[in-house]
Amino acid sequence: MPLVSPTMTSEPPALPPQPVLAVKQLRRSFGRFMAVDGLDLAVEEGEIYGFLGVNGAGKTTTIRMLMGIVAPDSGTIRLLGEETRRTTLKQKQQIGYVSQEQAFYPWMTAEMLGKFVGALYPTWDRQEYDRLLKVLEVPSHRKVSGLSGGMRVKLALALAIAPRPSLLILDEPTAGLDPVARREFLEIITHQAREYGRTTFFSTHLLDEVERAADRVGIIHQGKMRFEGKLTHLRDRVRRIRLNREAALPEGFAMWRELEPEAGDPENTRTFIVDADPSTWAGSAMIGQRLSLDDIFIACVGISTTRI
């Protein structure tokens, strides 16, 4: 019998990898309006993170703080291994960013934009940019003012990917795109993540995008993180149950929301959306009805934080 187990080594166990992007207690207000209120999130390397929230939830403000466009009031941002109060130039050079509005110079062509932006990134890949323009069917010699909204988004994506960034940050990139273009866009970012291990953080208010592309999702509402984790976990955890009016919620179950009674509901009963660990569900006599992502999202934006 060997003295040392083949599985044992003299080296210490490897530390878990640091998130590529992590924020802690991020806060930002505009006058009396608190746009982001103590936000925590983490994005692992190589994953696609869907940042989900309704309009005005604080998604764009969060992203602008990540990009150093807006300074946070408090909190920290850890980006690409470095913790900073405000994103540095060097960090920005490793990030590909697509903003909510493509405010390109209307007089520039895609080619001019490529030259302009390319001069700012040491890792700019001119050939990759040209290839992306071809693949995305963006005419390189037409002025931006002559491009449709969808083409501008694709152009923005090409500009974001061409520097071969370690991290892609996309702020509602598919807003204004038709369903076909949206599908194309999501396929591109999924391909980039799978093929090149590119970490992607994208914000959206469309659930199907998150379902289609994201590995993990963070749901933000009124500046606070409501949920962060895998979607499958979310669907395993959050279900609908019906209890007698006098019955109490068993231990291990957290109530998200009580639903209004509907016609056909049995008398003296109440309906809840509850959250519990999958093992708790397995060991319970209660049968919870699984919900669609839409229902879960709507219930989620009305309750306190749950993290998996």
Place this chain on the structure above:
Amino acid sequence: MTAVLFRKEWRQHGLWFLILGGLTLVIFLLVVQGVNQDGTGGGIFFGIGQGMTYVFPIVVFILCHLLVAVEYRNKTQLFLEGLPLPKWKMVFVKAFIATLLVCLYTIGIVLIGWLASGGSEAVSPRFLGILLSTSALFGWFITGFFFLVAFLGRYRIPVLIVVFFLMNWLVASTAVPVGDFPPFALIQRFGFEREIWPRDAMISSAIITLLFFAASFTLGLAKEGSVSAILGEKMSYREKMFIGASIAIGFIAVMVWETPAAQPFDIPGSIAEERDGMRVFVSPESIPKTADVEIQLASYLVRELSEKRDWLGISESDFPPLYVVEKTGIEEDLIEWEAVEGDKAILMYADYRNPEFNRETLMAWSMSQTLDTFSMGRNGVEHRWWIVCGYEGLWEMEDASPERVKEREQLAFDTLEEFGFSVEQLIGRSQYADEAGWKEADAVIYMGFRYLRDKFGIEVLQQFARRTINRAVSRKDGRAVWWDLTHPVEREFENTFALTLEEFVEATIKIIEDHNTEEPNDKEAAE
């Protein structure tokens, strides 16, 4: 990185830069033509100075609007801020371009003026250097101001409107010496200051401009890149109405409240005297029982001024009328002077009923102001003012009592002892007077001219005056300027008196020392 920003700005606005430059030159060509034909100023470069004050700011405003405001209004600033670009570099490139273009425009304006003048302006290398540097520095000041204002977002137009009205009110309705404010002082004598670099004004203007740019950088770095902030570049309807109404109300209030000062041409109760085309008006503060004092003063002044005018060989039509208005409470010398719009008259205030009032001093000062005014300021700057002051001293002391003469001699000596006297101080009269005091500087130059009168005679002195300070500068006539070029003052002095200025200064020093009435023993006894 910086090069790419410069290229971007050039590609974005290059055509506008060229159009603005071309328009600027065309406008100034028209200004210059106007000066040539109608005489809206005292010379080509005076006209350019006026254009720099009133027209150039509009050009610079457009330039700064293109470089700064357009970026924010079109939201392209959001695009830039998502890129790995330091904000300070974005601002720096814009500031640099604005400065460079304005310098090029001003150089072009000055050179255009020189070429368009067809050589009728006497431009020495020193003069050209002064013109170019003062105009470029003034242009830079204007750029700094508008560059800063461009960062004010939706408040820039109201701020500009307020500043515009405030400046107009200060100039037109108050005694605030706006022209003495360093950047404006740079072009106040634009086209006249040929020899002396306005050093203090240049340094102060540069500092003020740097402060403007520092404030611009602060604003530029602090401005939020959020959509809401950038949307704030445009004023809401309510804001526009409020600000428009406030400005209109303020304007009306000032118009109603502000009563225009009475012009000297309609002073009631004034005593008028005329002789050989010379007119003098003397006005009491309040209507007296008898007007004997006014009559005597007016008679004296009209006689003296007309004689001196004729002595100098100045024509009747060139000599403006004199208005003397009684004013009590004047502290120094009991005499003050005020500019009259259009230079149509000489306006003096005097406490002439005061026992200590001296009418010879009033007469002499009136002559000096007339010589300065009818030459459109040329006798007051360049290196002629010392000549005017020298004659002023002789006229003032013509009939002075021996005690007064001795007092003046002693003052000259004391000034010499403390501040010295040199050719630089002779020519740089204002600086010498700032240092030593005007009375003191006057005392020194009086002694110099007394020496010339005693040694060479009054006729030679007359000859010199007629060759240097009696030329009326016509607004249509550039010949006086050619005379300047071909007959510089130093050479005229040497040709008339067979003395260099250095020899004259030495002689002045000697005569002051010879006339020192205090013996060393007396001084020791006094101590």
